[in-house]
């Protein structure tokens with residue numbers, strides 16, 4: 186399967202969207218071809234209704250981020266997973282339809298008539314756009330997309346992790362795309378969504394750790410990284426909160442020489458600059474004749490001298 190054919194999972198490449206909803210057509214100035222399209226649309230929707238194929242579609246968001254999908258035809262957002270909850274939910278119920286034309290838009294109604302078609306998107310088909318954006322189709326996709334997303338046909342009524350749900354997928358036959366479903370346990374879908382999300386999260390944290398070490402790249406750490414860091418800690422994917430998570434590193438917490446965040450317990454930065462001479466002396470990092478001790482106050486010198494005396498006495 187070529188990946189190019191699934192670049193736009195919902196809209197065919199030759200789709201030209203003339204209306205963005207099912208009620209936006211102005212009936213007063215419809216040409217003959219447009220009226221035919223409208224009739225075609227009504228017929229398609231009626232067929233689907235009579236066959237019982239118009240069912241709700243549901244997306245579960247396990248991630249701490251807002252999910253967003255906007256194509257000329259659909260605009261949906263799914264809120265972030267609330268703290269302490271297993272997911273946030275969006276269920277959609279309506280169809281969306283759009284005309285497809287092949288050829289020149291400027292042609293007269295008469296010549297267009299035979300070239301128009303109308304495509305009706307089922308609720309779950311619309312949600313495939315989320316799958317494309319957040320799950321992906323190929324193995325490579327799955328490494329770079331955020332995951333944490335589950336899509337199935339139906340609503341949440343009576344659904345538990347032990348339920349079997351109908352999962353939509355696109356298949357391609359002779360250049361055409363078809364929607365089909367497979368049954369899967371919701372529990373398994375959640376595990377898959379979480380595995381992808383955790384992979385992505387850990388990759389982001391590793392990148393952010395590298396950024397945090399270098400003052401030139403530290404500003405690359407933005408909300409996205411902070412949200413992942415907090416979420417990873419909540420999920421117990423990491424044993425402790427990331428040090429760089431503490432929003433902004435204050436200047437007084439940075440090393441004056443290398444500007445890295447200064448986290449030493451011995452008064453000495455990893456670049457070997459003595460940030461805190463008194464502490465560095467007390468912890469044995471520097472000797473009493475170190476030049477940085479010249480910055481000490483008289484009060485601190487008393488402590489240094491007392492300690493030096495203790496050390497000298499101890500050696501005797």
Ligand SMILES: [Zn+2]
Pocket residue numbers: 440441442443444445454455456457458
């Ligand atoms: Zn330093």
